[in-house]
Amino acid sequence: MSSAASFARGCAALFALAVILGAAPAAAEERTSPSEPRAEQKGARSDGAAAQLEKNPGATVRLFATAAAGFGIRFNNPYRLETQLGEDASSASLSAPYLDFALSVVGGPANGLQHGGGLHLGTSLTGVTQPFLTPSYVLAYRAELPVLLYARLATPILLSPDVNVGGEVAASASYFLTSGLGLTSEIAFDLFYGAATLEEQYSAIPILSFQFGVIADYEFLP
Numbered sequence: 001m002s003s004a005a006s007f008a009r010g011c012a013a014l015f016a017l018a019v020i021l022g023a024a025p026a027a028a029e030e031r032t033s034p035s036e037p038r039a040e041q042k043g044a045r046s047d048g049a050a051a052q053l054e055k056n057p058g059a060t061v062r063l064f065a066t067a068a069a070g071f072g073i074r075f076n077n078p079y080r081l082e083t084q085l086g087e088d089a090s091s092a093s094l095s096a097p098y099l100d101f102a103l104s105v106v107g108g109p110a111n112g113l114q115h116g117g118g119l120h121l122g123t124s125l126t127g128v129t130q131p132f133l134t135p136s137y138v139l140a141y142r143a144e145l146p147v148l149l150y151a152r153l154a155t156p157i158l159l160s161p162d163v164n165v166g167g168e169v170a171a172s173a174s175y176f177l178t179s180g181l182g183l184t185s186e187i188a189f190d191l192f193y194g195a196a197t198l199e200e201q202y203s204a205i206p207i208l209s210f211q212f213g214v215i216a217d218y219e220f221l222p
Contacts, residue, residue, distance in 0.1 A: 070211025166192035184215040
């Protein structure tokens with residue numbers, strides 16, 4: 001009787017062990033199965049965040065430098081300078097060709113308008129040497145296009161032969177051959193006030209300038 005009871009207890013123990021061993025994988029499955037949806041949710045969230053970042057990458061800082069050559073047209077020629085375009089000395093005339101080097105920094109939404117500041121340095125190439133310095137407020141737009149558009153509101157400062165300060169508004173368009181290198185063009189309108197002449201107590205000198213050159217652009221996260 002005791003041997004039969006021992007046998008029964010042994011069978012019961014083996015059965016209990018089998019039940020425990022059989023239930024263990026199921027329990028493990030139950031423990032791991034909720035994590036799978038969580039992993040999928042994490043992946044979905046990561047994909048969504050990447051898509052959102054691609055759609056709206058946030059604020060960036062853009063640094064671009066230009067080197068250009070240009071010329072201007074004076075619409076008032078009170079000093080009777082060379083290269084007049086009309087029949088008399090009071091008509092429009094060409095200014096001396098010039099070189100212009102600029103460095104600008106703007107910041108804001110990567111896919112929107114960015115604003116900042118810039119500094120232009122240059123000089124005339126012929127005639128009287130006229131170096132100039134032009135601090136500017138810059139408003140730029142590029143986004144994902146291979147084109148950079150920007151406008152400037154500036155104060156050109158002539159450093160010699162006589163110091164003079166004027167006002168300037170300018171607009172520029174650049175086309176990029178690579179992600180960071182391209183060709184640039186700019187049109188600018190300047191207004192300077194000069195010394196008195198025989199005809200006028202003060203002379204106003206409006207100049208429309210055109211310049212063409214190269215541009216290097218670099219964008220980074222702040």
